[in-house]
Amino acid sequence: xxxxxxxxxxxxxxxxxxxxxxxxxxxxxxxxxxxxxxxxxxxxxxxxxxxxxxxxxxxxxxxxxxxxxxxxxxxxxxxxxxxxxxxxxxxxxxxxxxxxxxxxxxxxxxxxxxxxxxxxxxxxxxxxxxxxxxxxxxxxxxxxxxxxxxxxxxxxxxxxxxxxxxxxxxxxxxxxxxxxxxxxxxxxxxxxxxxxxxxxxxxxxxxxxxxxxxxxxxxxxxxxxxxxxxxxxxxxxxxxxxxxxxxxxxxxxxxxxxxxxxxxxxxxxxxxxxxxxxxxxxxxxxxxxxxxxxxxxxxxxxxxxxxxxxx
Amino acid sequence: xxxxxxxxxxxxxxxxxxxxxxxxxxxxxxxxxxxxxxxxxxxxxxxxxxxxxxxxxxxxxxxxxxxxxxxxxxxxxxxxxxxxxxxxxxxxxxxxxxxxxxxxxxxxxxxxxxxxxxxxxxxxxxxxxxxxxxxxxxxxxxxxxxxxxxxxxxxxxxxxxxxxxxxxxxxxxxxxxxxxxxxxxxxxxxxxxxxxxxxxxxxxxxxxxxxxxxxxxxxxxxxxxxxxxxxxxxxxxxxxxxxxxxxxxxxxxxxxxxxxxxxxxxxxxxxxxxxxxxxxxxxxxxxxxxxxxxxxxxxxxxxxxxxxxxx
Numbered sequence: 001x002x003x004x005x006x007x008x009x010x011x012x013x014x015x016x017x018x019x020x021x022x023x024x025x026x027x028x029x030x031x032x033x034x035x036x037x038x039x040x041x042x043x044x045x046x047x048x049x050x051x052x053x054x055x056x057x058x059x060x061x062x063x064x065x066x067x068x069x070x071x072x073x074x075x076x077x078x079x080x081x082x083x084x085x086x087x088x089x090x091x092x093x094x095x096x097x098x099x100x101x102x103x104x105x106x107x108x109x110x111x112x113x114x115x116x117x118x119x120x121x122x123x124x125x126x127x128x129x130x131x132x133x134x135x136x137x138x139x140x141x142x143x144x145x146x147x148x149x150x151x152x153x154x155x156x157x158x159x160x161x162x163x164x165x166x167x168x169x170x171x172x173x174x175x176x177x178x179x180x181x182x183x184x185x186x187x188x189x190x191x192x193x194x195x196x197x198x199x200x201x202x203x204x205x206x207x208x209x210x211x212x213x214x215x216x217x218x219x220x221x222x223x224x225x226x227x228x229x230x231x232x233x234x235x236x237x238x239x240x241x242x243x244x245x246x247x248x249x250x251x252x253x254x255x256x257x258x259x260x261x262x263x264x265x266x267x268x269x270x271x272x273x274x275x276x277x278x279x280x281x282x283x284x285x286x287x288x289x290x291x292x293x294x295x296x297x298x299x300x301x302x303x304x305x306x307x308x309x310x311x
Numbered sequence: 312x313x314x315x316x317x318x319x320x321x322x323x324x325x326x327x328x329x330x331x332x333x334x335x336x337x338x339x340x341x342x343x344x345x346x347x348x349x350x351x352x353x354x355x356x357x358x359x360x361x362x363x364x365x366x367x368x369x370x371x372x373x374x375x376x377x378x379x380x381x382x383x384x385x386x387x388x389x390x391x392x393x394x395x396x397x398x399x400x401x402x403x404x405x406x407x408x409x410x411x412x413x414x415x416x417x418x419x420x421x422x423x424x425x426x427x428x429x430x431x432x433x434x435x436x437x438x439x440x441x442x443x444x445x446x447x448x449x450x451x452x453x454x455x456x457x458x459x460x461x462x463x464x465x466x467x468x469x470x471x472x473x474x475x476x477x478x479x480x481x482x483x484x485x486x487x488x489x490x491x492x493x494x495x496x497x498x499x500x501x502x503x504x505x506x507x508x509x510x511x512x513x514x515x516x517x518x519x520x521x522x523x524x525x526x527x528x529x530x531x532x533x534x535x536x537x538x539x540x541x542x543x544x545x546x547x548x549x550x551x552x553x554x555x556x557x558x559x560x561x562x563x564x565x566x567x568x569x570x571x572x573x574x575x576x577x578x579x580x581x582x583x584x585x586x587x588x589x590x591x592x593x594x595x596x597x598x599x600x601x602x603x604x605x606x607x608x609x610x611x612x613x614x615x616x617x618x619x620x621x622x
Contacts, residue, residue, distance in 0.1 A: 002409070004315055041352045043365040045375060048367065048402045052377075054354040055351060066363075068395065072402025080313070080404040082395060084379065091359045091383025093391040096407065098313070110486070282558070 003095030003304045010101045013306040016137075016144040018103060020112040022302040024271055025060045026295055027113060027241075030274030039296040048072035050296035055294020056088050064088040065297035067103075083300040091194035092274075097300045101133070107289060108137025108297045110241050110267075111215045115191060116145035117270040118277035119213035119235060124149040129182055129226075130195035131155040131164040134217050138193045143156035143172050146191070151176040154185035155196075183207050193217070193284050199224030205234055210282035217289045221251040232260035236283035237276065239267045241292040253288070264288075314406030314615045321412045324617040326451025327448075327455040330416060331423040333613040335402035335582055336371045337606055338424060340550075344581030345370035348605040351580040359383035367399050367606020375399040376608035378414075408611045412444070417610045418600060421552050421578075422526045426502060427456035428581040429588035430524035431620070434501035435460040440493055440513050440537075441506035442466040442475040445528050446605065449504045452481050452509075457502070462487040465496035466507075492519050510535030516545055521593035528600045532562040543571035547594035548587065550578045552603040564599070575599075 005013070015187055029035040036056040043050040049071040055063035071077065076111040083102055085094040100105075123146050128135050131153060141146060151174055155161045161178035169176040179185045182203045186192055189209065195217040205228045208214075214235075218226040232238065232255045240246045243266055246253050255261050267287065270277035278285055316324070337592040347367040354361040360382040367375035376396040383390065394413055410454040418617055426434075434457050439446050442464060453459060462485055466472045472489040480487040490496045493514045497503055500520065506528040507513055516539045519525075525546075529537040543549065543566045551557045554577055557564050566572050580596065581588035 002389070036354065036356055038354065041363070041365075043347065043367065043375065043377065045347050045348065045367045045369055045399060047369060047399055048375075050375060050377065050397065052352070052363065052365075054352075054361065056354065056356045058356050058358060062359060064354065064381075066354065066361065066379070070397060070402035070404075076401050076403055078313070078401075078403035082404070082407070086381060088356060088358055090385055090387050090389075091381035092387055092389035093381075093409070094392070096393070096409075098404070098407075162398065170322075176365055202575060291421075 002093050003307055005095065005097045005303065005307065007099035007101040009100065009307065010097065010105065010303060013303050014105055015175045015306055016109065016112065016140045016307065017297055019109040019302050020116065020144050022061065022298050023109040023113050023295060026057050026298045027268035027271040029059055029061065030268040030295065031274060032057065032059065035139045035294055037292065040293065043298040051301045053293040053296065055297055057294060057298055058088045061298050063301045067296040083303065085297055085301045095303065095304050097303065098274050100294050101294060102296060102300060104133040104137045106296050107134060107217060107291060108141040109282045110289055110295065111138040111193065111217065112141025112145050113271065114211060114215055114239065114267055115142050116268060118239060118285040118287060119146060119191050120211055120281060125189050126151045126191045126193065127189035128153045128193045129185060130218065131160040132195065135193065136168065137196040137307060138195055138215060138217060139168060139171065142191060142193065143174060144210055147173055148307065152179050153183050194226050196226045198226045201228040202226050204228065205230050208284060213285045213288060215287045220254055220288055221249060222254050223251055225254045227259045229254055230260055231286055234284050237278050237285045238264045238288065239270060240264055240288045240290055241267050242290050245290045313404050314618055316406065316408045316614065316618065318412040320408035320618065321408065321416065321614060324614050324621065325416055327420065327423065327451045329611055329617065330420040330613050331427065331452055331455050333372065333531065333609050334420045334424050334606060337368050337484065337609045338579035338582040339371055340368045340372065341579040342585060343370065344613060348603065348604055351604065354390055364604040364607065366608055368605060368609055369399045372609050372612065373399045374608050374612045378607040394607045396608055396612045396615065398462060403533065404619050405612065406615050407568065408614065413611060415444040415448045417607050418445060418602060419452040420529060421600055422449040422504065422528065423456050423472055424454025424582060425526055425541065425550065426524060426579060428595040429598060430457060430502050431522050431592060436500050437462045437502045438496055438500035439464045439504045439506065439596060440496060442471040442496060443506065446504065446506040447479065449506055449526060449528060450479060451483065453502060453504065454485060459485055463490050463496045465490050465493050472557065494534045505537050507536045507537045512539040513537050515539065516541050519595060524596045525599060526598045531565050532567050534562055536565045540565055541599055543569055545595050546597040547590050548596045549575045550581060550588065551575055551576050551599045551601055553601050556601045
């Protein structure tokens with residue numbers, strides 16, 4: 001029988017470690033050519049659109065399915081993303097996830113794979129800028145792949161950063177401290193997670209220490225970017241989950257058109273062992289998260305497996 | 312809150328009269344240009360595909376959504392069609408229908424609109440060839456739009472036709488008699504519903520009486536067709552729910568390439584009062600059902616309204 005899961009189920013069922021594992025296997029499929037991820041399909045009307053990202057991972061994960069979401073811009077309750085999963089060997093329907101949390105879990109897990117593949121193996125100090133759901137899932141995934149001992153969090157809103165610190169410390173059983181400036185947050189960090197909606201850089205590249213790895217999840221167009229442009233030149237390795245998508249944005253990515261553009265590599269190539277995610281212990285590495293189509297389906301499938309285990 | 316409905320809910324909730332009404336309004340939207348129904352979108356893999364028919368009816372029905380189904384050819388349990396419905400004014404998710412029954416209800420209701428628009432208003436004798444789910448929903452819809460008094464049913468399997476007759480007589484409170492030949496079935500009928508999987512004609516055009524209307528739901532390609540080819544020449548009006556789709560089949564429709572091709576009209580034009588569905592009382596009329604994209608969403612929405620009423 002199939003599953004019908006909502007955000008409440010996701011909260012209960014998510015094991016970030018197993019989801020990071022599923023995303024890693026999906027990147028292996030991408031590197032080996034068994035990930036099918038055609039361009040987005042849009043159903044357009046004058047009032048708003050439905051956008052479909054369909055995909056399949058047919059060799060290891062054996063799933064086919066899609067995510068669909070709307071582009072209506074009102075603030076009404078009841079906007080939901082749907083992720084539907086079918087067995088790619090048989091076509092049998094496995095289930096649907098209804099809600100907006102899965103997308104953040106997915107992006108978090110991709111960030112976790114980037115950290116696992118690119119950050120120093122001895123990384124233990126982590127900085128988070130941002131306190132939204134993306135910041136939360138990125139941190140959960142980081143803790144799943146590295147032995148993180150100290151976390152600092154900054155957001156402009158004191159209440160938000162203190163609530164985030166308290167909640168995450170309780171949940172992850174790791175020291176999480178709210179700090180009052182981005183500089184205090186980043187100083188000494190081995191890993192920086194930037195997950196804001198800021199259109200201007202939220203930190204200065206000078207503050208970074210050698211050997212740091214950065215995940216940027218928020219805005220990264222040439223017009224609006226949460227990280228400093230010079231991070232491109234400073235980074236010895238720059239990776240993304242989809243070069244194709246990174247190069248296809250209507251407003252160009254901040255590295256497109258720079259000399260660094262040609263150095264951007266696919267995270268999947270690192271996962272598959274075809275190239276290095278980190279060259280030297282003191283290098284700076286950068287991961288630009290854009291969101292690879294097809295991965296939502298893999299994450300939904302992984303959560304459905306957890307649901308079966310807990311039944 | 313959104314709905315999650317299955318075939319069992321559909322069985323309980325379907326009011327064929329209200330669904331025929333919703334399909335009629337959708338044809339009006341088609342005639343007035345507010346029905347959005349782009350070509351199908353396919354996610355293709357070596358093992359099988361997912362096929363999406365997305366659509367929106369934005370003026371009257373105010374729905375946007377899609378149907379998705381798989382093309383895997385195994386006989387496993389668990390293949391499901393999904394129909395998802397959103398509000399086309401707001402983008403808010405209204406619900407999902409999971410199961411294979413909705414498609415047949417939809418095709419039945421389209422057949423009902425054809426009968427309402429094309430059959431004689433005094434039609435009371437109806438012949439059904441076929442006893443599957445399509446035959447059942449076509450008959451349900453016919454009874455919702457005409458004062459049917461006598462029904463005859465034929466299929467090659469005696470057990471099936473007798474079970475169908477007993478079940479439908481009980482359900483519809485109309486006389487339904489199983490007969491032992493297609494000729495006995497069709498003789499004297501005002502309406503003929505042909506809903507088989509036959510690749511060769513299941514009746515002879517000579518058996519039809521003047522004034523009859525025919526719905527053909529099953530195979531109708533030049534290679535495999537359940538109705539006789541000469542039905543085209545014999546019919547004074549030939550309509551379909553989607554000329555575009557009728558002309559787009561890889562194996563051509565049995566009327567494509569004949570002198571009758573250019574006479575085929577859109578059922579929506581009849582519904583909107585732009586052309587006649589029947590010219591004379593003694594004319595033969597023919598409806599070729601192909602299945603207009605977007606209509607599944609309207610039917611699912613109508614059933615969700617029933618679900619609210621019964622809560």
